[in-house]
Amino acid sequence: MPPRRALCFAVLLAATACMRPALQPVPTDRPIIIAHRGASGHRPEHTVAAYTLAVEMGADFIEPDLVSTKDGVLVARHENEIGGTTDVASKFPERRTRKVVDGDTMTGWFTEDFTLAELRMLRARERLSFRSHAYDGQFPIPTFDEVLALADSLGRARGRVVGVYPETKHPSYHRAIGLPLEPALLASLRARGLDRRDAPVYIQSFEDGNLRALRGQTRVRLVYLVSERALTPARLRDIATFADGVGVNQRLVVAPDSAAVPSRVIRDAHDAGLQVHVWTLRSEPVFLAARYGGDPVAEVREMVRLGVDGIFGDFPDVVARGLDLAPTRR
DSSP states (O other), X not given: OOHHHHHHHHHHHHHHXXXXXXXXXXXXXXXXXXXXXXXXXXXXXXXXHHHHHHHHTTOSEEOOEEEEXXXXXXXXXXXXXXXXXXXXXXXXXXXXXXXEETTEEEEEOBGGGSOHHHHTTOOBOOSSTXXXXXXXXXXXXXXXXXXXXXXXHHHHHHTBOOEEOXXXXXXXXXXXXXXXXXXHHHHHHHHTTOOSTTSSBEEEESOHHHHHHHHTTOOSEEEEEEOOSOOOHHHHHHHTTTOSEEEEEHHHHSOSSTTOOOOSHHHHHHHTTOEEEEEEEOOSTTTSOGGGTTOHHHHHHHHHHHTOSEEEESOHHHHHHXXXXXOOOO
């Protein structure tokens, strides 16, 4: 291409990019909807189908839990043991083994024993017996890069930003076996220009060690996941030195009994400068406290009244209803 024509073409591309309509940002005037493993109440968790449906239902963020393959690729699985969420047992029966992961002895099939090419042969299945198994065997395991690309394309298709909320699963274990999660995670975010403070990204972990290390390596917002009961103001102030928020079990916000009284966790966390994202709301009766009378929307509305900044849910459509949002699925 002649230089002048090439220059004109470059100018045209730049002008076209500038003409693209700006995407609506993630809302800040209400709690954010975090699709827990995607719309995992409706589709097998951590699949493109689950993430896509979640966005169609109004989720602001999709949540991929990250583990590593043998060849160092980050994939979306709730655990590195995948016997319960894939058909690995029928395709690789000889790979069954026993390991100690973070102090727990586990028997099954582990992602770090498979290359990405081998994991591509597997298909996801529903983990819980009482949820629909109609979609078992249909969807492959996505990589983190594919989840990031999906969030971008879904956001552009719908005219709004779709965030990602990755969790590093067993980071100390992965580091000990020579497959650290953090370098690959940050490389993927940087490749898409997402290593910045205002990126629609939260990185979460149950381990404070890797969050403390990440604090010096990235500008992305960090969330410390906690289920400990002794979440004192002093502890929250310490968490605020390395994290931007806490992800708390909903039972730490308000106990499940019928005479439950809200705790001080939300107020104390806000006083420490931390956001509060509550996990995990599920609609089935087995998960709902009795005082909600079988109505999962009532639980959402209680969390909103108590002042949470974000809600993890297996059913993002239910969370959206609890926030009085109009249905967004097309």
